[in-house]
Amino acid sequence: MFAAFIVATLVTASPLSRAWLALPMAVIATAAIYSIYIGFSEIRVPFSILASILVLYTLFIFHGITKPDNIELIARVFIFIPVSFTLIFLFPTVLDVENFLKFISLLAGTIVFIGIPGAIVGNAIPLISVHTTTSVFGLSFYIIESTFYNPNPFAELAFFGTISSLVWFKGSTVRRGLIAICALGLFLAQSRAAFLAVSAAVFVYVAGNYLNREYFHQLISGCLLLGTISYLMLLQLIPGPSILERIYLAGRLDIWHAAIEAVKARPILGHGPGDLPTIVGAFAEGSVGAGIYNSFLRLFVTTGVLGGLCYVYLFVYSITNHAKLKLDRESLIVHSLTIGFVVNELFTGNSMFGLSTTSVIGAVLIGYLLSDIVAD
Numbered sequence: 001m002f003a004a005f006i007v008a009t010l011v012t013a014s015p016l017s018r019a020w021l022a023l024p025m026a027v028i029a030t031a032a033i034y035s036i037y038i039g040f041s042e043i044r045v046p047f048s049i050l051a052s053i054l055v056l057y058t059l060f061i062f063h064g065i066t067k068p069d070n071i072e073l074i075a076r077v078f079i080f081i082p083v084s085f086t087l088i089f090l091f092p093t094v095l096d097v098e099n100f101l102k103f104i105s106l107l108a109g110t111i112v113f114i115g116i117p118g119a120i121v122g123n124a125i126p127l128i129s130v131h132t133t134t135s136v137f138g139l140s141f142y143i144i145e146s147t148f149y150n151p152n153p154f155a156e157l158a159f160f161g162t163i164s165s166l167v168w169f170k171g172s173t174v175r176r177g178l179i180a181i182c183a184l185g186l187f188l189a190q191s192r193a194a195f196l197a198v199s200a201a202v203f204v205y206v207a208g209n210y211l212n213r214e215y216f217h218q219l220i221s222g223c224l225l226l227g228t229i230s231y232l233m234l235l236q237l238i239p240g241p242s243i244l245e246r247i248y249l250a251g252r253l254d255i256w257h258a259a260i261e262a263v264k265a266r267p268i269l270g271h272g273p274g275d276l277p278t279i280v281g282a283f284a285e286g287s288v289g290a291g292i293y294n295s296f297l298r299l300f301v302t303t304g305v306l307g308g309l310c311y312v313y314l315f316v317y318s319i320t321n322h323a324k325l326k327l328d329r330e331s332l333i334v335h336s337l338t339i340g341f342v343v344n345e346l347f348t349g350n351s352m353f354g355l356s357t358t359s360v361i362g363a364v365l366i367g368y369l370l371s372d373i374v375a376d
Helices: 001-013 017-041 047-066 069-096 097-115 117-122 149-170 173-189 190-209 214-232 242-246 251-264 276-281 295-322 329-344 357-375
Strands: 129-136 137-148
Touching: 001 214, 047 069, 047 295, 069 357, 097 137, 097 149, 097 173, 097 329, 097 357, 117 129, 117 137, 137 149, 137 173, 149 173, 149 190, 149 329, 149 357, 173 190, 190 214, 190 329, 214 242, 214 295, 214 329, 251 276, 276 295, 295 329, 295 357, 329 357
Parallel strands: none
Antiparallel strands: 129 137
């Protein structure tokens, strides 16, 4: 399954269509399922979670069947279903969470280390790329992408690496240095969504180290509620303070409103996975760029209100029930990563039902939360 991360990273970092992931992902999923089958007699899953997953899969399959001319859509739907199932329900049973965190830390640290020189020399070094120049506190540098095609997915991996590197806290100084390397990469990528994600994750990690289970659960539940209300205010769906109107969202607000109109147009089954810029663009006054820039709204657009609510429920159930448990260091890191992943999802389009590196990691994180819940 390590290959799944590497393949996903390489394809995400290249201009290749993600449909190229079909064959290797199918092989990986088949091998993983077989290894589980011969080693375990059962997989324990909360019924409500399994039901939510099956509803989403059913909607994806329906749209895939009803759009037979879209070969890439069919390939993605019928590949990421077994892949996501493997990552969520099977992967956490075969890889110890500590080794998973170490792998993410080393992977992110390596890719960040490769890309750091680009901040100074730009595109002068083969294999690494940069975005544009910027200046922070009078310091000018290139926004780095490393081996990726865009600074945002690179920043997401740097975020995952920064928090995952906390697993080395009791390790050698060199290994603990991975935190600094990944954090530097995050800074050089200048992704505001990733900044918010790492800030939220650090807050949760610190709080989890000092609060007992009852207070920690109350904190997490309160933050989810407050975050939801704040985001609805940001969308201007409910009244909020005028200061929210001053937040620069790079045109995202108009795109989100267009996405909401798209949901209203097909509220039951949604529009299905496909060319989201075209789908949402039909309801927008201007360009929608690369997509919706919010994975939750994306699921509402593609799978309708039912699918969108099922997707939200997956996170709410997993996060709130996991917060009730007595968490060791590794489980707390995973919980913090998941919170950061959710924050990042509010401003990017990568859901845990996808084939990008961010989607793959997000699916595994939910899997570890559920694994802890059913084991308690």
